[in-house]
Amino acid sequence: MIYLKDITKTYDMGSVQVQVLRGITLHVAEGEFLSIIGPSGSGKSTLMNMVGCLDVPTTGEYYLDGKEISTYNEKQLSKIRNQKIGFIFQKFNLLPKLSALENVELPLIYRGMSSKERKQRSIEALEKVGLTDRMSHNPTELSGGQQQRVAIARALAGDPPVLLADEPTGNLDSKSGSDVMNLIRQLSEEGKTIVLITHDTDVAKEAKRTITIKDGLLLDNIIN
Amino acid sequence: MNIKSVTKMAFQSIISNKMRTFLTMLGIIIGVFAVIVLISLGQGATAGVTDSISSMGSNIISVNVFDRKKSIDFNDVYEFEKLEGVKNVTPVYTSNVTIKYELETTDVSVTGGNENYLSINNYEIGSGRAISPVDVDYRNKIAVIGLTTAENLFGKDDPIDKEISIGGEKYTVVGVLQDKGSTITGDSNDTVVVPVTTIMRQSGTSAVNSITVQANSAEESVTAKENVENYLLDYFQDEDSYRVFSQDEMLNVLNQTTSMLTAMLGGIAGISLLVGGIGIMNIMLVTVTERTREIGIRKAIGAGRANILIQFLIESSVMSGVGGIIGAVLGVVASNVISNMMGITYKINLPVIIGAFGFSLAVGVFFGLYPANKASKLKPVDALRYE
Numbered sequence: 001m002i003y004l005k006d007i008t009k010t011y012d013m014g015s016v017q018v019q020v021l022r023g024i025t026l027h028v029a030e031g032e033f034l035s036i037i038g039p040s041g042s043g044k045s046t047l048m049n050m051v052g053c054l055d056v057p058t059t060g061e062y063y064l065d066g067k068e069i070s071t072y073n074e075k076q077l078s079k080i081r082n083q084k085i086g087f088i089f090q091k092f093n094l095l096p097k098l099s100a101l102e103n104v105e106l107p108l109i110y111r112g113m114s115s116k117e118r119k120q121r122s123i124e125a126l127e128k129v130g131l132t133d134r135m136s137h138n139p140t141e142l143s144g145g146q147q148q149r150v151a152i153a154r155a156l157a158g159d160p161p162v163l164l165a166d167e168p169t170g171n172l173d174s175k176s177g178s179d180v181m182n183l184i185r186q187l188s189e190e191g192k193t194i195v196l197i198t199h200d201t202d203v204a205k206e207a208k209r210t211i212t213i214k215d216g217l218l219l220d221n222i223i224n
Numbered sequence: 225m226n227i228k229s230v231t232k233m234a235f236q237s238i239i240s241n242k243m244r245t246f247l248t249m250l251g252i253i254i255g256v257f258a259v260i261v262l263i264s265l266g267q268g269a270t271a272g273v274t275d276s277i278s279s280m281g282s283n284i285i286s287v288n289v290f291d292r293k294k295s296i297d298f299n300d301v302y303e304f305e306k307l308e309g310v311k312n313v314t315p316v317y318t319s320n321v322t323i324k325y326e327l328e329t330t331d332v333s334v335t336g337g338n339e340n341y342l343s344i345n346n347y348e349i350g351s352g353r354a355i356s357p358v359d360v361d362y363r364n365k366i367a368v369i370g371l372t373t374a375e376n377l378f379g380k381d382d383p384i385d386k387e388i389s390i391g392g393e394k395y396t397v398v399g400v401l402q403d404k405g406s407t408i409t410g411d412s413n414d415t416v417v418v419p420v421t422t423i424m425r426q427s428g429t430s431a432v433n434s435i436t437v438q439a440n441s442a443e444e445s446v447t448a449k450e451n452v453e454n455y456l457l458d459y460f461q462d463e464d465s466y467r468v469f470s471q472d473e474m475l476n477v478l479n480q481t482t483s484m485l486t487a488m489l490g491g492i493a494g495i496s497l498l499v500g501g502i503g504i505m506n507i508m509l510v511t512v513t514e515r516t517r518e519i520g521i522r523k524a525i526g527a528g529r530a531n532i533l534i535q536f537l538i539e540s541s542v543m544s545g546v547g548g549i550i551g552a553v554l555g556v557v558a559s560n561v562i563s564n565m566m567g568i569t570y571k572i573n574l575p576v577i578i579g580a581f582g583f584s585l586a587v588g589v590f591f592g593l594y595p596a597n598k599a600s601k602l603k604p605v606d607a608l609r610y611e
Contacts, residue, residue: 054524055605075528081604082526093521093608097240107525109229154525 001162001193002028002051007060009046009216020046021057022216028195030161033188035196035207043216045166048197052085052164053077065161082110086155088184090167092147094139100126100150101135107158125153129183145176152183163187165196169203181206230531234538237515248507249547251500252584256551257558258493259580264559266486268570273478283311283445284344284471285452287435291465295431298421300459304437307455309448311440314341315420315432321391323416325377332373334390336420337436342368342401344438347417352384352399359419366422368399372413390418393426445470490576494583501544501587508540508595519599520607529600536596537589544588548581555580 009021020043028034038044049055050062053069056077062070069080087093094103104122113121126132129149139147148168155163165184169177185206188194196207204210205224212219238245289296301315317336322329335341338360342349349368359366367388374383383397395418404412424430439448449470456466512519519532556572563570 049605052524054608055603075530078523078526078528081524087524089608093517093524095518095521097236106522109233110522110526110528110531115229158526 001030001032001065002026002195003063004050005061005063007047007050007057007062009043009050009055010058020216021050024060024213024216024218026211026218028193030193031188031191032209033185033194033196033207035198035204035210036213037198037201037204037210038213039199042213044197044199044213047213048164048166048195051162051195052087053080078110082107083158084160084162086158086160086163088148088151088155088163088165088168090170092139092144092151092171094147094150094154096139099136099138100131100142100153103139103150104154104157107154111158121159122153122157125157126150128156129153143176144172145179148172148176148180149183152180152187156187162193162195165194167198168196169198169200177203227534230535231538231542234535234542238539238542244507245543248504249543249550251503252497252544252547252587253500253551253554255493255497255500256548256580256584257555258496259490259583260552260555260577261558261562262489262493263486263576264555264570264572265562265568266482266489267573268559268563268568270479270482270486271571272569273482274475283439283442285437285439285445285449286469287437287452287456288467288469289432289434289465290467291460291462294460294465296435296459297430298424298432301432301435304435304452304455307448307451309439309444309451310437312340312344312438314338314344314436316341316434316436317420317424317427317429317432318434319391319423319427323373323377324389325386328377330373330376332414332416334367334416334418334423336418336423338420340438341417341420341436344436347404348402350400350402351382352397354399355417355419360421363422363425364419365393365395366398366419367395368401368417369397370401370411370413370415371403372411373416374400376414390416390423391426395422445472497580497584497587500547500584501591504540504544504588505591505595508536508592509598511539512536512595512599515599516602516607516610519602520604520610523602523604524608532602533596533600536599537592540592540596541585541588544584544592545581547588548584551584552577552581 004024004026007021007024008019011018011020024047036044036047046055050057057070060070061068064080064084069077072080095106098106101122104125105118108118108121123132123135126135129152131146131149131153134142134146139150142150168180168184172180181203184194184196196203198204208224210222210224298315301313304310304313314337318333320331320333322331323334337355339355339357342354350371352368355366355368358364367390369383377383377388378386383400386397387394388397401413401415420432424432437448437452439445449468453468456468457463460466522532556577559570559572
């Protein structure tokens with residue numbers, strides 16, 4: 001599903017060049033649940049941005065669903081983000097002025113779906129995360145756990161094959177954290193390809209396979 | 225992506241910051257408002273001037289004399305009557321004097337003319353009689369007065385055969401003019417007409433100020449004017465000694481002046497519209513910076529450059545468009561109120577309203593383009609990291 005070949009990423013900080021990723025080769029099979037663990041500054045967020053097409057690698061090749069996409073332009077990449085990838089962020093990243101339902105609808109709007117279909121699919125997604133009773137609430141009126149569940153519903157609404165979760169429990173208390181992890185596990189069982197990034201070993205153990213990243217290189221490859 | 229949902233998004237974000245939106249719109253509102261009010265009133269004034277001059281008749285030629293050495297005397301005036309195309313002539317001598325009747329006084333410009341003066345100037349007698357050739361020949365101390373003057377001096381009394389004092393000399397009122405209405409040049413009913421010979425002797429002069437010539441018809445006024453000019457050149461031997469004005473020319477000059485004034489006022493108002501546009505650009509730039517994170521989120525979940533660009537463009541156009549509509553409505557209302565209050569005519573001009581609105585919309589799009597482009601170019605990864 002996801003195949004990274006010798007990916008590097010170098011940031012140009014004026015006079016100094018900082019190499020954040022130093023040749024990463026990674027294969028994620030369809031339906032796999034993978035966690036990437038590493039200390040802060042190890043390059044795991046950069047890796048996640050590469051996989052999520054939010055950023056482009058300096059060198060290397062990236063195949064998603066069999067297609068070489070490291071050469072794609074901005075417009076093509078936005079289409080990939082819209083259709084193939086669902087993001088779950090540490091800080092939820094919901095739009096504060098929109099209701100939960102409108103937030104979930106957003107990716108479908110950019111897909112050009114009719115408002116009727118959009119609404120129906122968004123409600124289904126919210127049903128899946130158990131938040132149908134909070135549909136018309138704004139994110140500020142929801143607890144952290146509820147906000148993250150709205151964000152998951154948003155990621156699911158477009159029914160993308162890949163879900164990327166960047167520290168999904170990082171801003172949550174342990175109870176809502178485990179709720180969110182249960183939800184992610186359930187989605188994995190339903191066949192989604194999931195890449196989870198965390199620095200918490202307990203969270204990482206939820207995945208079938210854990211790899212460690214350090215100083216821009218992949219180290220261990222542990223099958224849980 | 226469909227325009228409807230993007231427009232809805234734009235409206236949501238506009239509404240979510242009401243005060244700022246209002247202040248931003250205010251620039252456009254004032255701009256469109258000013259354009260419409262100034263142009264409507266300007267065009268109204270032009271129409272008023274045109275009407276008042278047309279009402280005097282288009283076959284009138286007036287001659288003003290400036291020469292200090294040589295003058296035109298009362299008897300010279302009748303030489304004009306012999307010219308081809310000329311129907312009637314009246315010498316005109318105007319002086320501003322105080323008029324008294326018992327204890328009432330009023331300041332009015334007294335016009336001396338001959339028996340043709342009233343008909344040439346489209347005055348009709350309401351009661352009493354007009355000035356007759358005999359009055360002119362014998363320098364009779366009689367006066368014909370306008371309605372307003374009659375009211376000022378006599379109230380509700382009948383002025384006919386009453387004696388009034390004009391500049392210290394006694395005149396008998398023999399006639400009252402019919403209502404002629406008021407024009408842009410003032411109240412036509414506030415006037416006193418006396419035989420020109422009488423007032424000239426009272427002022428101790430033999431020279432007339434001006435001569436009004438009536439051509440046979442509007443068509444013949446061109447010939448008549450040429451003949452009058454030739455005669456005057458022959459008489460004075462100097463083109464700067466006199467000025468000949470036909471009603472048509474006066475109309476043109478006034479029209480030109482007022483339309484230039486209207487265009488200038490409209491232009492100044494247009495500048496305020498432009499300033500309003502810069503206000504929109506300023507706010508949109510602030511908005512883009514403020515909403516960097518939002519842009520990042522939208523891009524992460526699949527918004528392309530075009531989506532972001534259109535969203536911000538629609539926001540700026542909606543602001544300027546709604547501002548334009550409000551400004552247009554206020555402008556029409558204010559034009560109405562002002563023209564009613566000041567008693568001047570105004571013309572609501574649909575092209576001007578549409579033009580002002582269209583311009584405001586264009587301003588919104590134009591000044592929204594740069595911020596919208598800036599927003600659409602943000603890299604998702606940088607935008608998401610923005611706090």
